[in-house]
Structure formats: structure tokens, C-alpha cells
Amino acid sequence: MEKVKMLHVDHKSQQPIYQQIYEQIKRDILMGNLPIGMRITSTRALAKELQIGRNTVENAYAQLVLEGYLTNVASSGYVVNNLQFNLNQKTGEKTTTNKETAVTSNRRIEPVRYNFQYGNLDAASFPNKLWRKYLTDILDSGETQDVHSYGDVKGDIELRIQLKEYLYRNRGVNCKPEQIVICSGTQSALEIMIKIFPYTKKQVAMEEPCYNGASVIFRSNGFEILPIPVYEDGIGINELSSSSARMVHIAPSHQFPMGVVMPIHKRIKLLNWAQEHDSIIIEDDYDSEFRYHGRPIPALQSIDEHERVIYVGTFSKALSPGLRMAYIILPKWLLPKYQERFIGHQCTVPLIEQKIMARFMADGYWEKHIRKICLSQKKKHDILINAIKDNIGDKVRIHGHQAGLHILLEFLNGQKEEELVQKALEHKVKVCPVTPFWLNKQNYKKNFLVLGYGMMAEEDIPEAVKALSQAWFS
Structure with missing residues (x-):
């Protein structure tokens, strides 16, 4: 060794x-x-x-x-x-x-020949021509001086206005532009939240399993993480109520990685918990645009009457992870603490990128892009589900479909993810383990895999699934 x-x-x-x-x-x-x-x-x-x-x-x-x-x-x-x-x-x-x-x-x-890495999009989906056009227009216009300044710490005001209007139309989010802070990715948004954390005891409840990109940030900032199990209708409210946490991080519209959607009655229970315990809910709405049947589910923040929800959204999932642009919507009562903590700071997202995004949204191209990407991903989703049913059948159970950019496969015959990942690699297919998303790994049976299809070409999906069937079940 x-x-x-x-x-x-x-x-x-x-x-x-x-x-x-x-x-x-x-x-x-x-x-x-x-x-x-x-x-x-x-x-x-x-x-x-x-x-x-x-x-x-x-x-x-x-x-x-x-x-x-x-x-x-x-x-x-x-x-x-x-x-x-x-x-x-x-x-x-x-x-x-x-x-x-x-x-x-x-x-x-x-x-690898086929890559089921989750969280990424096909580069061909990015609106290159429009992005270049807006970049040129801004550099040739009177805004040239603006993009060479530091700008507002919360981000470009025009982008925040566009976000306010878009989120109200599509997610039911109620806010004012001054509540929106533009930041460089979801982890950056969580860093902001941690810096204005209003309670003495540094604890946070998280879904089990959870998005480990968030757990890494909390841990590195000295937070104790309290794992709360996820059921078929979302996080366990009874377990959360029994914990000492004053803050919880959740993804109610499409939980990662399990893909469950929290129904309205449970959302109300969660909001009641936050109100009764004077607690905070961080709503991570990371891929809310990708629903393949019916309209996107209204955000938890949209029914919050007591300002207990901090809403976190991103442009990464529908536009480009490499853009590093997200946003956080703070309750009004936290704004003074934000102003105090971040006085003298600068926005972490390049101003020129923000101005391009603001124009992209103002001209209606963002919502057109969302519709186009959603249609494209739905096709991939349907092809993937059908290919799994045709080639693997009753050997696996599919979780988290009908939304998002990934599915979860549960293996029913005792196979473990470590062996499954390796066998897939031997057939030149990359799939992702679920172990990193568990906080208490001893509670995990290690019989799940994540398949992301954002990077996959439609025509490659059936062959990739055939290769996985050969790798796992030949």
C-alpha cells in the first residue's frame, strides 16, 4: 500500500x-x-x-x-x-x-465516452451570439465608464430590478430590489448568510442526504450540522422540531439528491416551525425552472408571511455554471445587519457580466432561453427514463424524475455504488456516487447512483444506458 x-x-x-x-x-x-x-x-x-x-x-x-x-x-x-x-x-x-x-x-x-456527471450543461446550449452582441453593445455605449467602476455592493440595480420582476412572475417571490444581493454562486450566497447569522449558537439543520457543496461551507465556518432525514414528501418536520437548530437549509422544490418535492401542507408546517422557534429557512431553489409536467412550483418564500425565508437562486443550472452568478434575497429585518457587516465590500460578480444579464432579461431572452432549455432537457429526461425501463427494467427504482437535471437510481439486488461506478468506468461511462451527500454515512446502504443528463447528447443516451446495462447486469 x-x-x-x-x-x-x-x-x-x-x-x-x-x-x-x-x-x-x-x-x-x-x-x-x-x-x-x-x-x-x-x-x-x-x-x-x-x-x-x-x-x-x-x-x-x-x-x-x-x-x-x-x-x-x-x-x-x-x-x-x-x-x-x-x-x-x-x-x-x-x-x-x-x-x-x-x-x-x-x-x-x-x-469515458459517456458522461452522466450531474450539475453541468452542454456548452452548445449557451447563447453565444447574443452574449457577444450585448457585450459589444455595452462596450460601445455610454455604459463603458460604468463597467469600469466598482458598482453597488449588492450588484447592478438594473439586474436586481429584472430579477425582482422575473421571480414574482415565475416563482411568486415577493421582494424589493434592495433585498436582492448578487453573488458568485450558491456557496458565495451561503457565505453571506453565515456572516450575518443572527444567533449565538452556530448550528444548522440540513437534509439527509444533502447538497454537499452547502455542508462544506457550513463546516468550514465552524457550524455544527444537524442531519434531518428526508422522506418521500421532504424533510422530517418532527425531527427538525426536536432539534436545537435555529436555521435549516432545504431545497423544497426539488431536493438534492433525492429529487422529492415538498407538498403545500408540509411547507406550511415548516413555516410554522420557523415562526414558532424564531428560526430561519434557507430555501435553495437551484433548479426550479426544470419541471417537465405543469408549471414550476411556487417558491416557499412566496407564502412566507413572517419573513423567515432567505431565498437563494442561481443562473448556473439554466445558463452556465462557469458564469458564477447567483443571488440571495434577504428578509427586510436582516438588511441592517447586512449593511453593517458588508460596508466597504465590493460585489463579487464582474459588473459587465451583470449588465449583460440585465439586458438579456429585459429583452425577454432569459425566459425564452428557459423555455428552450427546459424543452431540450425534457426530451433528454424522457429518453433516459425510457431507456432505463427498456434495458434495466425492474432491477432499479428511479427517484427524482419529472424535474431537474438528474435522476437517482436505487439498485434492488444488493449491488453497491463503489462496484457500480467502477464497472461503469470499465465500459467508458461515468456515473456519480451518492456517498458524498450523506452526513452520517453509516446510515446509507450505498446502493444509489446519480445520473445527470445535462451534458449528454440526446442520441447518446440510449447507447450509454445499454453500456450501463452490460456493465452492471451481464
């Missing part, structure tokens, strides 16, 4: 130990100190070496797997992936290309 270099953990640091391990291993991989194909220390051995809990090490490794630095190879352990670049590369050194393969100690990892 190969080993990583000596790791150091600081038990007095505010940074969680799993995050310290993650950062050190990631840095060594990026700098080339851990070469491609190298097997690193097992979770059990590293936990014993550092005298810490094994779950802590597993959390660090799971994040590294999720981000593509490591692969968990069945019967071989964790190995370093081919990142196809080297930050420490010297002039004249040969760079590994996409066509080359990374070699583990006992098997080859071939490049």
Missing part, C-alpha cells in the same frame, strides 16, 4: 479536520507530489495514524472523489486521477492528453 506524505492536523484550528486533510492531499496532487495512479493510504490506516475518527477521513476522501482528484477503485483503494495538467510542470515536459490513460497499480482507467 502506498502512502501519502506525513499529514498534520491542528485540533485547535477552527477549520474542520476533514477539511485540513482534504486541502493537504489536494495540494500534493496538484503539485505532482502524488503521481497519477498512486494508491494513497486507506481511510482506516490514516485514521489510526492521525488518531482521529475514520468517518473524518472518509469525508475528506469523499470530497476528493467528488471533485475528481481521486477514484475509489474496487479492491484497490483510492488512487490519484489523471487531471490532464500539472501545476508544477516545467517547460518541455510532456503533458498527458485526453487520449492517454492513467494506470493504477493493477488496472487501467480508460477515458
Whole structure:
């Protein structure tokens, strides 16, 4: 068994130990100190070496797997992936290309042909011509000086006005432009919330399983996370009420990764809990536009009469993750604390991108784009569901369909995700494990996989599912 270099953990640091391990291993991989194909220390051995809990090490490794630095190879352990670049590369050194393969100690990892990575869109869906046109128009207009200034800390006022109107029409969200803050992604929005957190005890309840991009932010800011189970109709209200949390992070319109939708009666119970306990609900509405039957479900914020909901939305899912543009809508009572905490700060999203987005929305192209993307993704969704039914049939149960950009497969014959991911890779198909989304991993049966179809071409989906059927059930 190969080993990583000596790791150091600081038990007095505010940074969680799993995050310290993650950062050190990631840095060594990026700098080339851990070469491609190298097997690193097992979770059990590293936990014993550092005298810490094994779950802590597993959390660090799971994040590294999720981000593509490591692969968990069945019967071989964790190995370093081919990142196809080297930050420490010297002039004249040969760079590994996409066509080359990374070699583990006992098997080859071939490049994938079909990629079911969740959260990404096909690059062809981006409105390149319009974006270039608006960029040119802005640079040639009287707004040139504006885009060379710092602008408002909350973001461009025209974009916030457009957002207010769009969200009211399509999500029922009630707000004023001064309540909207433009920020660089959902994690940036959560950082804002954490900085104005009004309670003494740093605790947050989260759905179990949950969006781990949020849990990472809370952990790195010293929050204790209280896992609350997700049922077929959403988060467990009884368990939430029994907890000591004063804040909960949820995705009621399409929970990630389970895909469940919270019905109206449970939304009312959740709002009543927040009112009775003087608590905050963070509503993550990350892919609310993608509903394939009926209109999008009104936001939880739209029925909140007591300003207990902080609404978080993003342009990433329907436009481009690389744009790094999201927004947070604060209740009026939190605005003074925001102003106090962020005085002297600057908006984290380039002003020129905000102005392009404002024009894109004002001219009606955003809603046209949403309709076009939604239609395209519905076609992919339907093809994927039909292909699974035709090729895999009763061997799996499908969760979270009819909305979003991913589905969840539950395997009914005892197969585990680690083996399933590896077999798929051997057939040149990438699928994603669910383990990283669990806070208490010992409660997870490890028989689920995530299939995202945003990046897939329609014509590739049937062949990809056939390849998965061969990989898993031949």
C-alpha cells in the first residue's frame, strides 16, 4: 500500500479536520507530489495514524472523489486521477492528453465516452451570439465608464430590478430590489448568510442526504450540522422540531439528491416551525425552472408571511455554471445587519457580466432561453427514463424524475455504488456516487447512483444506458 506524505492536523484550528486533510492531499496532487495512479493510504490506516475518527477521513476522501482528484477503485483503494495538467510542470515536459490513460497499480482507467456527471450543461446550449452582441453593445455605449467602476455592493440595480420582476412572475417571490444581493454562486450566497447569522449558537439543520457543496461551507465556518432525514414528501418536520437548530437549509422544490418535492401542507408546517422557534429557512431553489409536467412550483418564500425565508437562486443550472452568478434575497429585518457587516465590500460578480444579464432579461431572452432549455432537457429526461425501463427494467427504482437535471437510481439486488461506478468506468461511462451527500454515512446502504443528463447528447443516451446495462447486469 502506498502512502501519502506525513499529514498534520491542528485540533485547535477552527477549520474542520476533514477539511485540513482534504486541502493537504489536494495540494500534493496538484503539485505532482502524488503521481497519477498512486494508491494513497486507506481511510482506516490514516485514521489510526492521525488518531482521529475514520468517518473524518472518509469525508475528506469523499470530497476528493467528488471533485475528481481521486477514484475509489474496487479492491484497490483510492488512487490519484489523471487531471490532464500539472501545476508544477516545467517547460518541455510532456503533458498527458485526453487520449492517454492513467494506470493504477493493477488496472487501467480508460477515458469515458459517456458522461452522466450531474450539475453541468452542454456548452452548445449557451447563447453565444447574443452574449457577444450585448457585450459589444455595452462596450460601445455610454455604459463603458460604468463597467469600469466598482458598482453597488449588492450588484447592478438594473439586474436586481429584472430579477425582482422575473421571480414574482415565475416563482411568486415577493421582494424589493434592495433585498436582492448578487453573488458568485450558491456557496458565495451561503457565505453571506453565515456572516450575518443572527444567533449565538452556530448550528444548522440540513437534509439527509444533502447538497454537499452547502455542508462544506457550513463546516468550514465552524457550524455544527444537524442531519434531518428526508422522506418521500421532504424533510422530517418532527425531527427538525426536536432539534436545537435555529436555521435549516432545504431545497423544497426539488431536493438534492433525492429529487422529492415538498407538498403545500408540509411547507406550511415548516413555516410554522420557523415562526414558532424564531428560526430561519434557507430555501435553495437551484433548479426550479426544470419541471417537465405543469408549471414550476411556487417558491416557499412566496407564502412566507413572517419573513423567515432567505431565498437563494442561481443562473448556473439554466445558463452556465462557469458564469458564477447567483443571488440571495434577504428578509427586510436582516438588511441592517447586512449593511453593517458588508460596508466597504465590493460585489463579487464582474459588473459587465451583470449588465449583460440585465439586458438579456429585459429583452425577454432569459425566459425564452428557459423555455428552450427546459424543452431540450425534457426530451433528454424522457429518453433516459425510457431507456432505463427498456434495458434495466425492474432491477432499479428511479427517484427524482419529472424535474431537474438528474435522476437517482436505487439498485434492488444488493449491488453497491463503489462496484457500480467502477464497472461503469470499465465500459467508458461515468456515473456519480451518492456517498458524498450523506452526513452520517453509516446510515446509507450505498446502493444509489446519480445520473445527470445535462451534458449528454440526446442520441447518446440510449447507447450509454445499454453500456450501463452490460456493465452492471451481464
